[in-house]
Amino acid sequence: MWQETNAEPVLFNRDNVKVSNDKNENLLIIVEGQYDCIALTQYGIENVTSIPNGTLALGWIENEWDFLEQFNEIYLVMDNDIAGQTAIKPLVNRLGIWRCKSVRLPYKDANECLVNNVSNEEIAHCFENAEEFTPDEIKSAGEYCKEVIDIFKNPEKYCGFDTGFPELTEILHGWRKSEVNIWSGQGHSGKSTILNQTILYSGSLGVKCCIASLELRPARYLKWAVEQTLGKNDPTEDEIIKCFEWIDSWLYVLDISNTVYGSKVFELFEFTARKYGTEIFVIDSLMKVRLKGNDENMSKIQFIDDLTTFAKKFNVVIHLVAHSRKQEDDRSKPDKSAVKGAVEITDMADNVLIMWRNEDGGRDDLEDDERYDALLIIKKNREFGNIGKIRLYFDPKSRRFSCYGQSNFFK
Known part of the structure; x- marks a missing residue:
């Protein structure tokens, strides 16, 4: 017109x-x-x-x-x-x-x-x-009825990957997808060692994993992995080759052993998740991640928030090593507030695990229940609420931890 x-x-x-x-x-x-x-x-x-x-x-x-x-x-x-x-x-x-x-x-x-x-x-x-026109983020409660019924009828579906440690799996009910797990503890407490051990166990279940070992060069980290896998520190060349044939089928390692921007970590993790279907990711440690912003605590909070978003978006498990604050007495058992950084870091995580090394574990005058090498303290378990302490025993030759009475780590 x-x-x-x-x-x-x-x-x-x-x-x-x-x-x-x-x-x-x-x-x-x-x-x-x-x-x-x-x-x-x-x-x-x-x-x-x-x-x-x-x-x-x-x-x-x-x-x-x-x-x-x-x-x-x-x-x-x-x-x-x-x-x-x-x-x-x-x-x-x-x-x-x-x-x-x-x-x-x-x-x-x-x-x-x-x-x-x-x-x-x-x-x-x-x-x-x-x-x-209703925003995708707004749903009526009734739309979730069938899903809730399924949770009640099939609770095992909402448990995660076996951790490899029976007592830990009993408390946490496994490593659940879409969750972020924070590992902490004083230096040399064994947090990286036990975490790497659980990653190897995940690999034995056929789960693809990716690790950003920012404090160790890839070859050095993989040397540890070989020792933990084979259970000895003097493998033959043939044993190493055979071990790598297995590890290579499920493990991806970021070739970064220095400080790296958080955005680069997410870029590489996303590529691995999309291309290879990786389901478990490790960052060891938060201290080696360069964060944007002048406020260190706020930058860490934002990074943890980004981790939780990534875990949910790609439906994956994320393990993050975060060092503890320096304590006056290393013999005192740490709590959740000992994690270095703002309290929001642990508040935003789904699970918080703290390793504590028992310096007195070798004393002859101790009772049997006090003679252990380390405690794994579960301070937070968002999904089930269970917390607890697990006595661990360390074998230097194999670099493996085990629970009391646990004779074989791998299935």
Whole structure:
């Protein structure tokens, strides 16, 4: 239709729209073309307007802002073609997702419906079944009913990978996907050693893992892995080769043994998760991750938040080694607050495990239940709430820890 050159873009037919003083009663219909506006009016539908200058030009919204504010419901009847359907999202974003609905007609537009003798009842049915726009993040509680029933009926499905340590698996119920586990403890407490041991056990279950061993060069870390796998520190060359044939089938190592930006770690982890289907990731340690920002604690908090987001997005397990604060007495058992950094670091993690080395474990005057090499202290278990302490015994030759009475680590 003809319009004046350089005219202010406004909604066609807006002067015939009936507006009540009660905003909740006001409804507006917006179609794509003027002929469509006339066609819907022929169907006896009121408060129909059409947008000026095509679907891509949205300057009319600013001009009609006060007019549009009067309506609690807005029905968008865009053409059933690429241009019309593409226009819906930007329109909804500008007009307000809470009040917009999309009407799909049986033909390209209202005018074609009129020409093809579509009945009033069919048009009314289209409006009655208009699609609402609800953010993907908002769900009604009832949508989760079946999932909750499944949790009750099959609790074992919500347990994770076996940890390799019976007592630890009993407390945590395994390493669960989408969770972040923080490992802490004083220097030389054995936290990296036991973590690497659990990674090797995960590999024995066929789980693909990726480790960023930032405090050890890859070859040195893998030497430890060979010793723990074979259970001895003097393997033959053939044994080493055979061991690597197994490790190579499931383990990926980041070739970084120095400080690295957190963003680079995420980039490499994402590549590994997408390409290889890696399910368990390790960062050892947080101290070697370079974080952006001048506030160290806030930067660490943001990094942990990014880790939890990554774990959920890719449905993977993440282990993070975070050193403990220096204590006056290394013989005192640490708690969750001993993890170096802001308290939010452990608050945001799903599970917190602290290794404590028993310096007195070799004394002859101790009772049997006090003669152990280390304690693994589970200070947080978000999913099940169970916490506890596990006595561990260390074999220097194999570099392996074991629980009391545990004779064989690998299945």
